[in-house]
Amino acid sequence: MIDKLEYLLALAREKHFGRAAEACGVTQPTFSAGIRVLEATLGMPLVERDSRFQGFTPEGERVLDWARQIVGDVRAMRADIGALKTGLTGLLRIAAIPTALATIAELTTPYRARHPGVRFSIQSCTSNEVLRRLENFEVDAGVTYLDNEPIGRNRVVPLYQERYRLLTAADAPLGHREQIAWAELAAIPLCLLTPDMQNRRILDRLLHNAGIDLAPTLESNSIVVLVSHVQTGRWACVLPEKLAQIFGLTPKLRAIPIVAPEEVHSVGVILPNRDPMSPLVSALVQIATRHAEALADAP
Template sequence: MIDKLEYLLALAREKHFGRAAETCGVTQPTFSAGIRVLEETLGMPLVERSSRFQGFTPEGERVLEWARRLVGDMQAMRADIIALKRGLSGLLRIAAIPTALATITELTTPFRAQHPDVRFSIQSCTSNEVLRRLNNFEVDAGVTYLDNEPIGRNRVVPLYQERYRLLTAANAPLGRHDRVTWAELGQIPLCLLTPDMQNRRILDRLLRNAGVDLLPTLESNSIVVLVSHVQTGRWACVLPEKLAEIFGLTAKLRAIPIVAPEEVHTVGLLLPDREPMSPLAAALVQIAHRHAKDLDDVSR
């Protein structure tokens, strides 16, 4: 039965019978037959069918919720048993918003020092994609904003407070200021993340509240693209404080605090709210709590 539920989850991810079958390592006829067996066992249609996948029936949507829970528990049980026998090992999958990617080393480095047989997969995603992948068991944990948009019924561990800096050339307009306001940003050419990013939606709101009707001269979903354009001296961008520090500042670049208001948002770890947690997730939570406590001690 579990393998049939995994078929259903694959279909929810891929929304295509052929691709879903491929991810499950079976032929499409075998995959379709497995879905039909599940429907016959439950005594109800789960998938809206025509010449192609059309979606799930209301009953299918409800079964999907149970499938996520049951498959997740089965995977956690297998990992727990293996950890008892061999110690912690395997692949830890983390999806993170782009503005938090550079801080992931603060979790993965101490994790690997404690559990050297664990490997990591770090994926850059929008905040909505972090939630989707977490809910579909495509990742074990997410790193995203905790206090700005809904995050569903998930376990959270706050990691750090995000504050914002104007990254600009020292000889550019505003480049010599000790601090700038959101209203002043309307005076300069900005490159920003794309609107599908939650960071961009936060910045749009702050600029709009400051009376700035901004049309960025460049948009990208890559932080590297934004910073490389700032380095030309012709653009500026708004970055979280921690990210600006990690990129490193030369004599030509400055990271200037943005005030009026000085906006703060919490970024943290997100995990499915279930007990018991998988061994990898439980170990990650321990590392995250320790990291958050160290930051709190430093700030005092």
């Protein structure tokens, strides 16, 4: 039964019978037969289909919720038992919004020091993709905003408060300032993240509240692209403080606090609301909690 539920989860991820079968390592006829066996066992249709996958029936959506819980618990049980024999090993998969990527090393480095047998996969995603991948078991944890848009029923571990900086060339028009107001950004050419990024939606709201309905001169989903344009001296961009510090510590660039008002947003780890947690995820919670406490105690 577990393998059939795994098929259902793969179909929810891939939305295509052939790709789902490939992800499960079986032929498409075997995969389709497995789905039909699950439907026969439960006595109800789960999948809307004609010549291709059309979606799930209402019953299928409900079974999918149960499948996520059951498969998650089985995976956690296997990992927990395995940890008793060999210590903590395996692959911890984390999806993070681009603006939080600079903080991931603050979690993975102490994690590996405690558990050297664990490997890591870090994926850069939009906040919506983080939630989707977490829901579909494509990742074990996410790092995203906690207080700006809904995050569903997931557990959260707050990490830090995000503050914003203007990243600009030192010899640019505002490069000499010690701080700057949001309204003043109307006077300079900005490059920003694309609108599918939650950080961009936050910035659009802040700029709108300051009386600016801005059309940036350049948009990209890559922070490297934004910073490389700032380095030309012809553009500026708005980045979270932690991220701006990485790029701003050069003679050419400055990271200037944006105030009036100073806006903050909570960023943290999100996890499936499942108890007990897998050993890999439980260890991440311990590391993240210690990290947040250390930040809170810092002067």
